[in-house]
Amino acid sequence: LMLSPFRPRPQRVFAGLTLLVALLLALPAHAQKQPGFQGPFALTNAQVIVAPGDTLDDGTVVIRDDSIAAVGPDVSVPSDAQAFDLSGQMVYPGFIDSGTHLGLAEIGSLPETRDFNEIGDLTAHMNALTAVNPSTVHVPTTRVHGITSVITEPENGILPGTAALIGLHGYTPEQMHLGDVTLTKLNFPSVGRQGPSDDRSPETIQKEVEKALTQLNDLWAQAERYARIDSAVAEQPEARRQPEFVPAMEGLLPVIRGEQPLMISANAAADISKALDWAEERGVLDQLILSGALEGWRVADEIAAANVPVLVGSIMQPPSRESDRYDKAYRTPSLLHDAGVTVALRSGKTENVRNLVFHAGFAAAHGLGKTEALRAITTTPARIFGVADQVGTIEAGKRANLFVADGDPLQPATDVQHLFIDGYKLPLENRATKLYDEFLNRNPGLTK
16 A cells, blocks of 8 residues: 555455455454364384484384474373374474475466576575565475475576575465575586586687686676674774675675585586685685585596585486486485595475485486485585584474374385474375366266
């Protein structure tokens, strides 16, 4: 109403409010309540995967408010808890996808619904969290597969903005923000081709990469100078002239000062090597997280020597070179892990983040093994993002982000039976299940 070009009459406003209240009262009861409800809950007689490689064969998990209150083989069930007998079922810590566009896009064919591509090469002040749509249909579709947290990230330009770690439950982006985790993203200039239709000559590609590197170096030098001026002004605000406010430079201050991780996206082996050298020259190697790394296996020893963690994926794709084995992308996590690299998995998707479990399954089947594959979507990303004290395992005091399955969650035949995020027991329904139920029991209402 405040933005309206005309001044509404009071009776119109009152009538509108009356209609709104009437509509809300007409909604079914479940539509007026927050989806899911908090306990306390007690999950009993279950096989509890406390962490990958650490299993309780017959354990109990007690959930109170938003946290895990107790877990163990001899835990007593509180008198006020709703108990679930989970004989023959398994309790897992919630899975974490280390790279997505979840919440930033709705329909791929409609640019108006895609918020992860900003215009320009330097938009470091853009924060993906502010564009997250908590009501997207992709969130419930994702979490019913046991995925409770994701990194959602911007995409376009050299410095497209900051990524955020979000939990998949909440009415606002702020409610979803997990651990206040943000990461500055840098798309390193690439010598690789951008797809089958990329017909640029090697000379053209090299010239464009050199131009982009020059631009990146100039931008970074400006950001370092901006940080020095900002610090000087902060020490003596009265004696110094205030510098011009530059949003993009302001957005880079946390990483320049060593307060925020720098996530560099690079896939070609040559790009990864250059990115490591670039980060070392600028003193940010200890803040570096590599993302993508499709050809990381080619320079695995370099990555391991730099002690840089890698968010690998998407691995469910063809190899980057025709001369490589068909399964090279599937084996990348295993080859990196064998070289001593810390590996987490990312789907790199928007609407198919739910397939993270299959990324982990492919990685497990192609050398990583089931235990390490589970670590790559639970404990390892929690440690990389600095939230291992909150999520990643089923331990007392941590967030109650977990799910119950009737088998191995990396297998397609397994179903999730119960889901908890921040202690809320969430319904296992989404757009897909609703369509399934509707058309399974469809009644056209035709009469003869």
